[in-house]
Amino acid sequence: MKNLKLIFVVSLVVMFFSCSDNDTTQSLEETLSGNNALLHLILEYEDTDYDTSISNATVSNNTEFPFLAQQVTVKYFEISQNATTNISVEQTFNIANSPFNILVTAANGTSRNYSLILTKDEGLAISPNENIENGSSYTIQSSNVYVDAAQLTQDFDRFHFTAYADFNNDGNTDVLIASGLFQTFEYSPITLFLGDGNGVNANYCECGGSCSNYSCSSFTEMPNILPSGYEGLQHPRKILTGDYNGDNLIDAFIIATGYDAYPFPGESPVLLLNNGNGFNYEKLTNISGFYHGGSSADFDNDGDIDIFIVGVPSTEESLFLINDGFGNFTTTTQYIDSEFHQDTRYYTSEFIDINSDGYIDLLLAGHEHEGADTLILLGNSSGKYYKDLSSTIPEVSGFNIVVDIDAIDIDNDGDRDLILNRVDSNNFYQNYYLQVVENEGNTNFSDITNTSISNNTGANWYPWLHVQDLNNDGNADVYLESDHVNNLKWIGDGNGILY
Numbered sequence: 001m002k003n004l005k006l007i008f009v010v011s012l013v014v015m016f017f018s019c020s021d022n023d024t025t026q027s028l029e030e031t032l033s034g035n036n037a038l039l040h041l042i043l044e045y046e047d048t049d050y051d052t053s054i055s056n057a058t059v060s061n062n063t064e065f066p067f068l069a070q071q072v073t074v075k076y077f078e079i080s081q082n083a084t085t086n087i088s089v090e091q092t093f094n095i096a097n098s099p100f101n102i103l104v105t106a107a108n109g110t111s112r113n114y115s116l117i118l119t120k121d122e123g124l125a126i127s128p129n130e131n132i133e134n135g136s137s138y139t140i141q142s143s144n145v146y147v148d149a150a151q152l153t154q155d156f157d158r159f160h161f162t163a164y165a166d167f168n169n170d171g172n173t174d175v176l177i178a179s180g181l182f183q184t185f186e187y188s189p190i191t192l193f194l195g196d197g198n199g200v201n202a203n204y205c206e207c208g209g210s211c212s213n214y215s216c217s218s219f220t221e222m223p224n225i226l227p228s229g230y231e232g233l234q235h236p237r238k239i240l241t242g243d244y245n246g247d248n249l250i251d252a253f254i255i256a257t258g259y260d261a262y263p264f265p266g267e268s269p270v271l272l273l274n275n276g277n278g279f280n281y282e283k284l285t286n287i288s289g290f291y292h293g294g295s296s297a298d299f300d301n302d303g304d305i306d307i308f309i310v311g312v313p314s315t316e317e318s319l320f321l322i323n324d325g326f327g328n329f330t331t332t333t334q335y336i337d338s339e340f341h342q343d344t345r346y347y348t349s350e351f352i353d354i355n356s357d358g359y360i361d362l363l364l365a366g367h368e369h370e371g372a373d374t375l376i377l378l379g380n381s382s383g384k385y386y387k388d389l390s391s392t393i394p395e396v397s398g399f400n401i402v403v404d405i406d407a408i409d410i411d412n413d414g415d416r417d418l419i420l421n422r423v424d425s426n427n428f429y430q431n432y433y434l435q436v437v438e439n440e441g442n443t444n445f446s447d448i449t450n451t452s453i454s455n456n457t458g459a460n461w462y463p464w465l466h467v468q469d470l471n472n473d474g475n476a477d478v479y480l481e482s483d484h485v486n487n488l489k490w491i492g493d494g495n496g497i498l499y
Helices: 002-032 137-141 149-153
Strands: 038-045 048-055 058-061 071-079 092-094 100-105 111-117 159-165 174-180 190-195 219-221 236-242 251-256 270-274 279-283 291-297 306-311 318-323 329-332 346-352 361-366 375-377 390-392 401-408 417-423 431-441 444-447 457-459 464-468 477-481
Touching (some): 174 236, 251 291, 306 346, 401 464, 417 464
Parallel strands (some): 291 346
Antiparallel strands (some): 100 111, 174 190, 306 318, 318 329, 375 390
């Protein structure tokens, strides 16, 4: 009888603990899942799955969506058995409207709210800056003078590229000239002429344009501007100006192509840092290629001037040089879509805030007939330039080579229109054509050449446009920048006509 009683007690204890385990398990399951719980959620963007994490009542994507992502789709979700929810498979969410409310309701009517927070890669997270063009190469290149560089240097054998800026901080425009010889490996000089302020244009140009008297008395060559033994350049193509080391003196970055024929071996760019009495000279030997164009600006809004160069080297064609604030540059390609890295046929660029949104836009142009559409890649808070975030400029049949772009408000409507310097693509680099493009707002552009300019095409080609008020009437005028060229200028009337 005693043994039987013991067995009965043990049985009761086993039954008690067995019931307790079941109750505990059931309670745990209810705690983990519940009858009104969201158990799993997978979102989709451009055929890629993005899993989420659920913590208490907050749901978030584990991997950030790309910067350009706008809408994401519900691919899969799991909720408690017999529960219902206010979301459905293939439902879309606009990321900009995050967070979203997800309601899960149990069969007994109780419900639980979840907050779905969607995040995307914000890149550099740049804030807009209405002064973003200050210090850019495009802004600095605007000038109240224009010179015939060959006449100024008295060197008629070489070609010359010029940069206009106040290099000695005396308030007057100076002229920096990089020279070269076509299809040779010979190095040519770099010269600086200081202006005295009397060489301001007044419809004609001192020692340039259609002046009958090629007087260059307003400019004096500054000797010994470079260290002894400097190499110079073989084939310079463009001079960018800016305060690259933050000392309040204008420096120069000279882009070069090197020997301009097959096999196009390329050349390294040169950085000239202004020391007050000339320039410290540095050849960037880690960069070499047929770099044909470029521009500089504080595109990332961090307080210093960065550089972008473009051309057809053997490696990366669209290259950013990121400034550390002291004139030391690190090269990268991460701030532009990968499709612009190789075999693009882009040769020129400018940094201009075309839509005045505080982010600087990147204008790219080159050989349209070889697939390089003329584009305005819109600046944005991420700091990266995307093909999917761009506007395309209309082409001109037969003149599908764009060598330069300028932005002026030709009709005084408050936004800047575009003037494109085009070259004959059928008769390779033999004729020029000026195109006028109206800025319609909302990043839309239309060709208004036929109603805005006449006598806009002719023989030969010219590398650069120059925009300046030649007749002091307050309206922007345009001329083609080249040595010994008479009267290739168009006067703006302020109402959208260049004549």
